[in-house]
Amino acid sequence: MPTRLPLFAILAASVVTLAADNWPEFRGPHGDGHSDATGLPTTWSETQNVRWKTAIHDKGWSSPVVWGNQVWVTTATGTGDKLYAVGLDRETGKVIHDVLLFEVQLAPRPAKKSPPSIMAGYEEWVPFNSYASPTPAIEEGRMYAHFGSTGTACLDTASGQVLWKRTDLKCGHHRGPGSSPVLYGDLLILTFDGFDVQYLVALDKHSGKTVWQKDRNFHPAEMNGDGKKAYSTPLVVTVGGKPLLISPSAGATAAYDPKTGDEVWRVVHGGMNTGIRPVFGDGLVFTSSSDGGDGLVAVRPDGTGNVTSSNVAWKLKAGVPNRSSVLLAGDNLLMVNSGGIATCVGAKDGKEKNKVRLESRGANFWASPVLAEGKMYAFDDAGNGFVLSADEKLEVIAKNKLDAGGRSSPAAVGHALYHRTFTHLYRIEETK
Numbered sequence: 001m002p003t004r005l006p007l008f009a010i011l012a013a014s015v016v017t018l019a020a021d022n023w024p025e026f027r028g029p030h031g032d033g034h035s036d037a038t039g040l041p042t043t044w045s046e047t048q049n050v051r052w053k054t055a056i057h058d059k060g061w062s063s064p065v066v067w068g069n070q071v072w073v074t075t076a077t078g079t080g081d082k083l084y085a086v087g088l089d090r091e092t093g094k095v096i097h098d099v100l101l102f103e104v105q106l107a108p109r110p111a112k113k114s115p116p117s118i119m120a121g122y123e124e125w126v127p128f129n130s131y132a133s134p135t136p137a138i139e140e141g142r143m144y145a146h147f148g149s150t151g152t153a154c155l156d157t158a159s160g161q162v163l164w165k166r167t168d169l170k171c172g173h174h175r176g177p178g179s180s181p182v183l184y185g186d187l188l189i190l191t192f193d194g195f196d197v198q199y200l201v202a203l204d205k206h207s208g209k210t211v212w213q214k215d216r217n218f219h220p221a222e223m224n225g226d227g228k229k230a231y232s233t234p235l236v237v238t239v240g241g242k243p244l245l246i247s248p249s250a251g252a253t254a255a256y257d258p259k260t261g262d263e264v265w266r267v268v269h270g271g272m273n274t275g276i277r278p279v280f281g282d283g284l285v286f287t288s289s290s291d292g293g294d295g296l297v298a299v300r301p302d303g304t305g306n307v308t309s310s311n312v313a314w315k316l317k318a319g320v321p322n323r324s325s326v327l328l329a330g331d332n333l334l335m336v337n338s339g340g341i342a343t344c345v346g347a348k349d350g351k352e353k354n355k356v357r358l359e360s361r362g363a364n365f366w367a368s369p370v371l372a373e374g375k376m377y378a379f380d381d382a383g384n385g386f387v388l389s390a391d392e393k394l395e396v397i398a399k400n401k402l403d404a405g406g407r408s409s410p411a412a413v414g415h416a417l418y419h420r421t422f423t424h425l426y427r428i429e430e431t432k
Helices: 009-019
Strands: 050-055 065-067 070-076 080-090 095-103 137-139 142-146 153-155 161-167 182-184 187-193 197-202 210-215 233-241 243-250 253-254 261-269 279-281 285-286 296-299 312-317 328-330 334-337 341-346 353-356 371-372 377-381 384-389 398-399 412-415 414-418 422-429
Touching: 065 137, 065 353, 065 412, 070 142, 070 334, 080 142, 080 153, 095 153, 095 161, 153 187, 182 233, 182 243, 233 279, 253 285, 261 285, 279 328, 328 371, 371 412
Parallel strands: none
Antiparallel strands: 050 422, 065 070, 070 080, 080 095, 137 142, 142 153, 153 161, 182 187, 187 197, 197 210, 233 243, 243 253, 253 261, 279 285, 285 296, 296 312, 328 334, 334 341, 341 353, 371 377, 377 384, 384 398, 412 414, 414 422
């Protein structure tokens, strides 16, 4: 006689399976680049191990998010006057939703040397960024698209209907937005670290209404705004049984109570343009100052107030990335800097164990790598995709090439990599 499982056990198993088969935000289900994907290919090209390839119109560096049978990205025109959310069928790559979310009336382009403070209605950017760089967040039935100060919107993923919008949260990004939204309980947490103002805000994810907003007063008022802006995405961790929202910015990284926005501690590390998402493990938070400052910083996440002199375990400047996030793999931190130097350092002491130069011929590495089954997958902006052993050997297992490069970080779900280039979204998977 067959054994009958209780309904709740079947439902629980389904939930676990579904959670492992989704990529809900920037850097995946844990926000750290780790994936439960199995059987990912180590080799691919335009003619090998590509399940589907779909053109994405206009321009965007946002990474794909995956939930159920859908994959979503955002995109925008080069001038930022129209911003979209694009949903694709996960199995076929067919576009099922292409939603125009925001239209912006642009002011005339100012003179090239005009200071950003007087660029009313126009956001200066440089070619390496886009108006759709923040990665959306997704959950069952809802997708949250964020375009920095241009606006934030919640969509019904089945119908593509817009459920709510916010366009009143402003800052001067100066060179386009980059911080991605984070879901925590009923909150959607957004980062606005601009040239002029810097703050965090938490919205009720159901209505879009503000729950809390906190200024980040990390800088003297007379400081040039170019040194105040940042592009990072926070991470919620649990320390001593309590949640902490770890949020890097220009000059400092701070921990907040995610329910209230109250600051718990702060570590000052200098730097600017901070875009790296922190990681957490072995009792340490690993954060970065990006351009300038102390570089990669390991912080003990207890204490209150300014913990710079008491809680910094180690710092490392040589060879660390200023754009892509790092991976914590066991006792090692793995990283690839912009120039293509892959480095392994000890997580406990920051001491270098090995480094390898990836053959990318002058390309830049902006995408954050992912880790699956003991392998690290790293992409440059010239179309090269590297597979390395995720250990101190950093053995290059394979180097692969696609027609176009990109600055988006891949999603690794099921048995496939979902990788966005400047022109297309790919499902890279072993094909028979």
